Amino acid sequence: MLSNLKQQPADKILALMAMYRDDPRPTKIDLGVGVYKNAEGVTPVMRAVKAAERRLVETQTSKSYVGLAGDPAYGDAMIGLILADAVARDRIAAAATPGGTGAVRQAFELIRNTSPEATVWVSNPTWPNHVSILNYLGMNHTAYRYFDSETRGVDFDGMIEDLAAAKAGDVVLLHGCCHNPTGANLNLTQWQAVVDLLNEKGLIPMIDIAYQGFGDGLEQDGAATRLVTSSVPETLIAASCSKNFGVYRERTGLLMAVSQEAGNTAVTQGNLNHLNRQNFSFPPDHGARVVSTILTDDALRADWMAELEDTRLGMLALREQLAGELQRLSGSDRFGFLAQHRGMFSQLGTTPEMVERLRAEHGIYMVSDSRLNIAGLNAHTVPVLAKAIVDVGI
């Protein structure tokens, strides 16, 4: 049996992590995987997370199973964080999942179970694992235009034109904020136009929100998700706490399914529970409990928000510095988009050959689609990157 197995294609983000690790050059710079690093290159445990963990160690009396949907307090706290009061709580079913990827996977399975004919529309480009999981599940999917490689902004007309060809019941996967991999985002007027199209054509939004608080602020980054969810009959939302709580390895995610009628919520909840049971049974609890401890305690929440805001402002400062340095070195404004993009990533919009030259000649690692992780930089490495970009002729 095992000898019949075929080699699986490597995930390009994870393959890059391994290449970086094996590179002996001391000057190498990792702008690959989407993990936040501070100026010292460390991915810290956030202060509020440490405090919540200490509290849990002292007060937790059991590690027995919770429920298939996880701790309800976690679901409630996350619904509050992401949706606030955009829709009535009794329309929302929610289940904890192993990370945001777990929520994406469960959402796709839910779609496949209930609408096997539906096509899932993904942005071109999108996080590569979206497409990989859709392929793995054998689901219909197609891409809509998203990134304009000339302006490095959103090709909004192309996006709307492509989505106009979707059929009723199709699902449109949208990034709630901080688009991964491009860093280019819709403004609220454009989001409203997307909502109008969804309603006009009877399309169902699935929102992946993994970077709330990394873009324009915690509230601002939730605005699009709230607008969509409050304006359409049904929404699926896959949320991750990996980045904004820095709990990557704890695998802390949540799938929310918003029904048109509160009367449908119990059956939807039952389906989320059933999916969890079939795939892994009970979801991880530790990260979820840390998150709900923080979100329900005024002091911890305030401290978490302050640290998250520092993180966000630090990334914005790096964006400004990089755009400024590139303007100085290249004598042109063509890299101004780096300061306009939001979140952890920007897509340079260059070729895989150029990306490979940055790696081979300068020890700078970014994903072959030219996505760079802004948080992998610091004030000292920004000029190194800018010089390398200009040197290779991007």
Ligand code: LMR
């Ligand atoms: C990324 O896009 O780099 C992160 O979401 C990590 C991952 O799992 O790919």
